[in-house]
Amino acid sequence: MGVSGESTAQWLWDRQSVWSQAADHAKRAIGRARTAGLVLGVLGACAGTAAAQVMAWNDGVGKALAFLAAVAVGLAPLAARAAGPRQVRDWTRLRSLSEELKSEVYTYLARVAPYREADASEVLLDRAERVLEDASDLVGHTIAHTPRRRDLPSVTDLGSYVDVRVAGQIEGYYRPRAAHMGRRTGQVRRAELALAGAAAVLGAVSVVFGAEWATAWVAMVTTVAAAVTAHAAAARYAYQELEFSRTAAELERLTVHRGRAAGPAADDAFVGRCERVISAQNEGWMAKWLSE
Numbered sequence: 150m151g152v153s154g155e156s157t158a159q160w161l162w163d164r165q166s167v168w169s170q171a172a173d174h175a176k177r178a179i180g181r182a183r184t185a186g187l188v189l190g191v192l193g194a195c196a197g198t199a200a201a202q203v204m205a206w207n208d209g210v211g212k213a214l215a216f217l218a219a220v221a222v223g224l225a226p227l228a229a230r231a232a233g234p235r236q237v238r239d240w241t242r243l244r245s246l247s248e249e250l251k252s253e254v255y256t257y258l259a260r261v262a263p264y265r266e267a268d269a270s271e272v273l274l275d276r277a278e279r280v281l282e283d284a285s286d287l288v289g290h291t292i293a294h295t296p297r298r299r300d301l302p303s304v305t306d307l308g309s310y311v312d313v314r315v316a317g318q319i320e321g322y323y324r325p326r327a328a329h330m331g332r333r334t335g336q337v338r339r340a341e342l343a344l345a346g347a348a349a350v351l352g353a354v355s356v357v358f359g360a361e362w363a364t365a366w367v368a369m370v371t372t373v374a375a376a377v378t379a380h381a382a383a384a385r386y387a388y389q390e391l392e393f394s395r396t397a398a399e400l401e402r403l404t405v406h407r408g409r410a411a412g413p414a415a416d417d418a419f420v421g422r423c424e425r426v427i428s429a430q431n432e433g434w435m436a437k438w439l440s441e
Contacts, residue, residue: 155301157270158257161277163296165250170294171287172243179240180384182231187380189228191373193221198369202362232383239287246284248431252424253277255314258304262417307416315404315423319397327393330386337381344374396430 197218204211257264257273264272304310348370355363381387400423407419 157274158254158301161250161273162254162299162301164277164281165247165254166296166299167291167294168243168247168250170297171290172240172247174294175236175240175243175290179232179236182228182236183380183383185228186225186232187376189221189225190376193218193225194369194372194376196221198365201365239290242284243287243290245431246280246287248427249280250277252428253280255302255304255310256420256424258302259307259310259314259416259420260305261307261413261420265413265417307419310420311404311407315400318427319400323393323397323400327390327397330390330393333384333386334381334390337377337386340377341374344370344377348374392430396426399426 195218196214200211200214200218203214253273253276257269260269263276266272302313304313348367351363351367351370354360355367403419403422403426407415
């Protein structure tokens with residue numbers, strides 16, 4: 150590969166690390182904002198309902214709860230702003246750029262087109278610079294990050310590409326992420342079921358015993374259930390579970406059938422298809438996030 154080629158690839162690998170960290174940081178900020186909005190919304194609903202119940206027998210406690218409810222309700226929209234369309238758009242672009250740089254590095258190390266010729270390192274540098282230039286408006290997100298100390302992936306040919314890149318994505322990322330999203334989806338469904346059960350019990354108490362306090366809490370529980378459902382919809386747990394599983398299955402299919410043809414052209418086509426599958430998954434969830 151040559152010293153110059155290794156230096157170029159390592160430089161780009163370091164850049165990819167910086168952009169990946171920036172994307173991770175942006176995603177965590179969005180997640181924290183959404184969680185804060187959910188917690189504040191639930192707190193406001195609970196405190197507001199409790200204030201109405203308590204005010205009759207303890208004015209001081211009732212007012213304190215009413216104040217807490219007002220503060221929580223007022224802060225919830227502010228928290229949500231940190232997870233607005235602009236933040237989501239920046240995060241998805243950061244992640245897209247990071248994955249595009251990673252794709253170029255792996256393709257280069259596998260020595261397939263367009264990196265078969267002697268000027269492969271120059272081609273890599275030129276393609277990387279075009280990618281980075283298109284995202285120049287996002288550079289501010291990377292200032293706080295430095296490259297993590299990482300060796301280049303142990304990829305030198307098609308076989309090692311399959312072992313490190315394809316199998317690594319399947320077993321080390323897509324399947325674990327699909328399982329994680331499945332657990333999150335299950336947690337949300339159990340929470341929705343518990344809240345629906347609580348609302349049913351409170352409704353029965355209200356009707357059978359004429360308890361006005363229960364009627365108020367039915368409305369609160371319904372509000373909380375709606376907030377939980379909205380949070381899950383924003384996080385798109387079920388969609389991500391499906392997409393991660395689908396991409397893992399598609400990469401497995403490509404790996405199983407790759408031996409049917411041999412030669413440089415077949416190798417180029419195989420790596421190109423694998424990278425397109427990975428790219429399509431990234432572009433798919435980006436479009437989904439940005440569509441709402």
